[in-house]
Amino acid sequence: MVTAPIYQVKADFFKALGHPARIRVLEVLRDGDRAVSELIPAVGLESSHLSQQLGVMRRANLIQARKEGSSVVYSVGNPMIFELLDVAKQILTSSLAETRDLLAELEAVEVSPRSGRR
Helix, strand or coil: CCCCCHHHHHHHHHHHHCCHHHHHHHHHHCCCCEEHHHHHHHHCCCHHHHHHHHHHHHHCCCEEEEEECCEEEEEECCCHHHHHHHHHHHHHHHHHHHHHHHHHHHHHCCCCCCCCCC
């Protein structure tokens, strides 16, 4: 049996997270299990497109589905995924803060047409 190198497995995992609709589904599921009928307006996708994204997430074991009567209800398989999303938010926030600070520094420097600086 040949297994994929761990870096390939990790890359595939992040690919499964690599779509805005999938991230939005996870954000909605953070608040608890949801039926497809609840996910459609919350995520803002047509039913067929949402179904496609849910399929990708199920195959990657990011979410689980179960039948409740005539509805399919989705849940997150491992709540540690929310910790990963929180860390990603912290990284992005830090990066944006650094960019904001650099922009403020650049705006503070006034340029004069003659000398190049004031």
